[in-house]
Amino acid sequence: MGKIEWAMWANEQALASGLILLAGGIVGVAGQFRGWEFAAYAVAAGVFVCLLEYPRGKRAKGTSVERTGQYCFTVCVKAFGPLTRNYYVRAFLHAAICVPGGFMLATVLGCVCLGIASLIYLAAAIRGEHWEPILPRKEVRKPVAESIKNPPQNPPPRPPPEMRRKQAKDLESAAYDNPIPVTSDE
Amino acid sequence: MAVSLRSWVANEGGKHLVLMLWLGANTWLFLNTFLLFSTGQQYHYLYKMLGVGVCISRASASVLNLNCSLVLLTMCRSVLTFIRGTHVVSSRKTRRLLDKSKTFHVACGIAVCLFSVVHVSAHMVNVVNFSSRYSDDFPALNLARYRGEDPKWIILTTIPGVTGVLLVLILLLMLISSSYCVRMSNYEIFWYTHNLFIIFYIILMMHMVGGVLKYQTNIEAHPPGCLRPNQSSTEQYVDDLEQLEDDDSRCKADAHFEPHYPQTWLWVSGPLCLYCVERLYRCIRSSAPVTIVTVIRHPCDVIELRMLKKDFKARPGQYIVLNCPSVSSFENHPFTLTKCPTVNKETFGIHLRVVGDWTERFTQQLLPQSRMDLEILPMVQQRTYPKLYIDGPFGSPSEEVFNYDVSLCVAGGIGVTPFACVLHALLDGWRGFRLQRLYFVWVCRELQSFYWFAELLCALHQKLWEENRPDYFNLKLYVSQVDNIQSISEERFRPLSSRMLVGRPRWKHLLDEIGKSNRHKRVGVFCCGPKGISRTLHRLCNSARSRGTTFEFNKESFS
Numbered sequence: 001m002g003k004i005e006w007a008m009w010a011n012e013q014a015l016a017s018g019l020i021l022l023a024g025g026i027v028g029v030a031g032q033f034r035g036w037e038f039a040a041y042a043v044a045a046g047v048f049v050c051l052l053e054y055p056r057g058k059r060a061k062g063t064s065v066e067r068t069g070q071y072c073f074t075v076c077v078k079a080f081g082p083l084t085r086n087y088y089v090r091a092f093l094h095a096a097i098c099v100p101g102g103f104m105l106a107t108v109l110g111c112v113c114l115g116i117a118s119l120i121y122l123a124a125a126i127r128g129e130h131w132e133p134i135l136p137r138k139e140v141r142k143p144v145a146e147s148i149k150n151p152p153q154n155p156p157p158r159p160p161p162e163m164r165r166k167q168a169k170d171l172e173s174a175a176y177d178n179p180i181p182v183t184s185d186e
Numbered sequence: 187m188a189v190s191l192r193s194w195v196a197n198e199g200g201k202h203l204v205l206m207l208w209l210g211a212n213t214w215l216f217l218n219t220f221l222l223f224s225t226g227q228q229y230h231y232l233y234k235m236l237g238v239g240v241c242i243s244r245a246s247a248s249v250l251n252l253n254c255s256l257v258l259l260t261m262c263r264s265v266l267t268f269i270r271g272t273h274v275v276s277s278r279k280t281r282r283l284l285d286k287s288k289t290f291h292v293a294c295g296i297a298v299c300l301f302s303v304v305h306v307s308a309h310m311v312n313v314v315n316f317s318s319r320y321s322d323d324f325p326a327l328n329l330a331r332y333r334g335e336d337p338k339w340i341i342l343t344t345i346p347g348v349t350g351v352l353l354v355l356i357l358l359l360m361l362i363s364s365s366y367c368v369r370m371s372n373y374e375i376f377w378y379t380h381n382l383f384i385i386f387y388i389i390l391m392m393h394m395v396g397g398v399l400k401y402q403t404n405i406e407a408h409p410p411g412c413l414r415p416n417q418s419s420t421e422q423y424v425d426d427l428e429q430l431e432d433d434d435s436r437c438k439a440d441a442h443f444e445p446h447y448p449q450t451w452l453w454v455s456g457p458l459c460l461y462c463v464e465r466l467y468r469c470i471r472s473s474a475p476v477t478i479v480t481v482i483r484h485p486c487d488v489i490e491l492r493m494l495k496k497d498f499k500a501r502p503g504q505y506i507v508l509n510c511p512s513v514s515s516f517e518n519h520p521f522t523l524t525k526c527p528t529v530n531k532e533t534f535g536i537h538l539r540v541v542g543d544w545t546e547r548f549t550q551q552l553l554p555q556s557r558m559d560l561e562i563l564p565m566v567q568q569r570t571y572p573k574l575y576i577d578g579p580f581g582s583p584s585e586e587v588f589n590y591d592v593s594l595c596v597a598g599g600i601g602v603t604p605f606a607c608v609l610h611a612l613l614d615g616w617r618g619f620r621l622q623r624l625y626f627v628w629v630c631r632e633l634q635s636f637y638w639f640a641e642l643l644c645a646l647h648q649k650l651w652e653e654n655r656p657d658y659f660n661l662k663l664y665v666s667q668v669d670n671i672q673s674i675s676e677e678r679f680r681p682l683s684s685r686m687l688v689g690r691p692r693w694k695h696l697l698d699e700i701g702k703s704n705r706h707k708r709v710g711v712f713c714c715g716p717k718g719i720s721r722t723l724h725r726l727c728n729s730a731r732s733r734g735t736t737f738e739f740n741k742e743s744f745s
Contacts, residue, residue: 004372009363016362056367065367105310105338113358 007057007087007129010120014094015053017117021101021110022046028106038104045097046110052077052084058132066134078133085132087125094118156180194728196708196736200283204290208256212249212297219245228401230410231324231441236315240399243308246301251453253294253301254390258457260291262464267581271501278589285583285740299361306354313337313347326443329398345396349389356386374517387458390450397445407439472509472577479533481552481571485634487540488600489549490524492533495576500526500534502607503584507577508536513547520744522603523579525610537638539600548572583712583740584608588619590710590738594700596723597628598715599635604742605714606639613646616658623657625700627691629664629715633672636663636686640679647681661685662696693722701735709735714742 021042028039055074058064077084084090095118101111157180223229223241232240260266266284313329317340320333330340341347362368363379402410480492500506505522525535540549551572584604587593588611595605605626612624626643630636643661650658663686665671674683700709711727713720720741727737 004374006372006375008371009368009375012365012368013359013362016358020358059371062371065370105341109354109358112355116359 005059005061005129006120006124006127007131008059010087010117010124011053011056013113013120014049014090014117017098017110017113018046018049018053020046020113021049021098021107024101024104024107024110028104031106033104033106035104038100039106042101042104042107042110045101049094049097049114052090056134058134060129064134070134071136074133074135077131085130087121087129087131090131091118091121091125094121190729190731193731193736197724197728197739200279201286204283204286205293208290208293211252215248215252216245219248226401227405227410228403231321231327231402232399235319235321235327236312239308239311239315243305243312244399246305246308248449249301250298250305251450253297254387254450255453255457257291257294257298258387258454258461260287260294262457262461263580264464264468265460267504267579270581270585278586281586282583282738282740284581295361295364299357302354302357306350309350310337313340316340324441324443327400344398346393346398349393352389353386353393356382356389360386387454390454391448394446394448394450400443400445402441403444404439404442408437408441410441412437468577472575474575475573476576478552478571478574483553484537484638486632486638488537488635488638489540489552490535490537490638491552492525492535493574493576494533498527498532498534498579500579501581501585502526502611503582503587503604504579504607505582505604506536506579509575509577510548510551510572511575512551512572513544517544518577519544520580522582522584522607524603524606526607528614530614537600537603537606583742584714586710586740587624587712588621590621590708592623592625592700592704592707593621593710593712594625594697594737595627596711596713596715596719597626598719599630601714601716601742601744602628602639603714605712606642609639609642609646612659613642613649616650616655623660623704625660625662627662627664627696629666629691629719631665631667633665633674636674636682640674640682644679644681662687662691664689664691666690693719693726697726697731697737701731701733701737704735706734707736709737711737711739712742713739714744 023046025039025042025044025046028036029043033039051073054067055070055077056064056067082089094114098111098114098118101107101114220241223244224233224238229240266287270281270284314337316329317333317335317337320330320335321327329344341351359379360382363376369376402408474495476493476495478491479494480490482490482492484490500523503522504526505520507518507520509518521536521538523534524537525533527534538545538548540546554569582604584595584607587595587605587608595608597605608624609626612619628636646659647661650656661681663682665686665688668689671688674686711723713723720743724739724741727739731737
């Protein structure tokens with residue numbers, strides 16, 4: 001479990017929570033239910049969270065897949081520098097944003113989901129991850145490997161044939177280490 | 187290119203038929219339950235109190251019941267392997283449908299999420315109506331304790347409310363972590379959150395406890411809409427007064443309400459038991475460790491592992507799942523078998539490509555470390571291999587290669603592994619199968635990759651030439667990296683070097699050529715490789731063929 005990048009999951013969860021918060025807020029305002037001011041706040045908060053979370057960060061290892069049209073969002077989010085790079089800031093920001101959503105029935109689901117996203121961001125921050133923008137860059141061609149110049153003249157030393165032959169009755173103990181590494185010739 | 191109707195029906199017809207049946211079943215359930223609740227006599231008072239909300243919520247609940255049970259059935263892999271293997275389902279067309287079980291699982295999962303949204307919204311409206319339209323005539327029907335009770339409290343203090351909130355949370359977690367990018371980047375997050383389904387099902391079985399929605403049991407004694415003995419209907423006109431004296435419109439007894447019997451148990455418990463039994467069976471079957479016989483290192487980061495296990499039987503094309511506790515206790519990784527155990531030789535093998543941390547750590551435990559000092563010859567030491575458990579074998583689409591008259595196998599890189607097993611089986615005895623001709627196309631980025639199976643390919647080629655069937659096996663190798671061109675120089679691999687081409691294959695011409703030599707036949711196309719190749723091939727198989735050959739596309743994917 002050591003190499004999991006939590007930030008990717010936190011990003012998906014936060015984007016989904018933003019959408020749910022937005023939807024709940026729209027329903028609350030449209031139906032003019034009791035406490036519809038919280039729903040109006042949820043609409044604004046949902047839009048903000050979606051805009052913040054739309055650009056995906058670059059993965060530390062492996063290929064990063066961009067979301068469609070995320071380049072302009074990446075530029076905007078990058079402009080805030082350390083505020084958006086650091087995941088502790090995002091964790092606390094989401095925790096703070098989600099609290100007013102809990103006061104109205106229509107937005108309570110968005111509030112809980114955003115809370116979960118904030119916890120996952122906290123886990124990512126504790127692991128030392130940070131947000132890197134995905135920017136287009138030129139590919140550097142790998143230099144061509146050198147060909148083998150001098151093949152060895154003698155075969156590698158091997159143990160005597162009795163040790164090399166596999167004992168059919170006892171397969172487990174017939175395994176041995178070759179003194180010099182041998183690769184398959186096929 | 188134009189889509190030909192016959193090719194499209196041959197390739198896509200079965201899948202779309204099943205899709206239509208499933209949609210039809212869902213629609214029928216929805217409409218049936220909706221009409222039952224809106225027009226049924228026993229729900230008359232409930233409908234009057236809650237309105238259309240109760241109809242929508244119950245209708246979506248019945249659709250949810252169906253999809254929750256289907257979702258489990260598609261994941262019983264051993265059962266599906268058994269169905270595929272025993273030819274109980276004798277038609278090849280129906281066996282082809284089993285290939286799409288994961289897609290169907292995803293479709294049912296999405297249906298569960300969509301209808302949960304509908305169900306939750308309708309129940310929110312119901313809760314508001316329970317509170318505002320509190321019924322003084324029929325107190326047994328009420329969920330709220332008094333008129334105007336806060337809907338939030340109604341939800342949080344009843345079992346269906348609390349379980350519903352938990353179910354929605356778990357469902358959301360499972361949905362969001364099943365997205366494509368999370369699965370590709372961190373498969374463990376997807377796996378561990380998806381295993382919350384067990385909690386989901388347990389809470390689902392408790393969801394209906396409490397009997398929130400009630401139906402009326404004594405319809406004959408108390409026809410809905412009848413008038414109480416001390417009640418007069420103010421809407422009636424004076425000259426209809428004599429109708430009021432009619433016995434039928436007077437209630438003989440008070441309305442009596444009973445809560446529903448929870449239907450979810452009937453739908454869900456069967457598949458859940460089947461799934462649990464299957465997991466137990468797989469656990470017991472994989473509890474015997476395997477003996478590792480040989481570890482061979484191949485070029486381009488590929489390791490071949492030969493193993494031995496008692497009573498292990500597999501068919502060509504199947505895959506196994508490896509678990510090595512010394513590398514990671516909970517991770518299970520699937521690998522296709524490249525050699526099946528036969529009557530003569532009981533060892534079976536896999537080829538695994540080292541990409542990712544599990545395979546790296548596994549390889550480090552299997553192969554000796556490189557020694558730093560080479561001047562002093564070290565002693566030969568005994569090596570102990572790590573303990574390894576395998577689960578399987580599980581079926582895959584490539585098992586059908588032998589059931590066509592003509593088959594085309596297209597492999598990209600390490601995707602050649604299911605077909606390697608097929609070739610081994612042909613080497614053992616090629617006469618017993620329905621297969622009369624096999625076209626084998628292997629596309630690799632580097633030349634070194636062909637050394638993984640160079641001996642196998644040459645041996646099969648040699649055997650078929652000697653037994654006077656040179657047209658049985660048609661081999662085409664492609665090296666897709668066009669710079670730094672090399673060739674296979676060994677004399678014993680002559681058949682390979684003379685069949686190797688540089689550059690990407692032209693699929694349309696290939697299929698045309700195969701179609702020309704096999705008119706009016708059904709050719710099975712099996713693809714195991716990158717998405718680009720499989721998409722192109724799929725499109726070509728669906729498009730018009732002028733020579734009467736039909737190409738049936740079967741894809742095997744490793745994700």
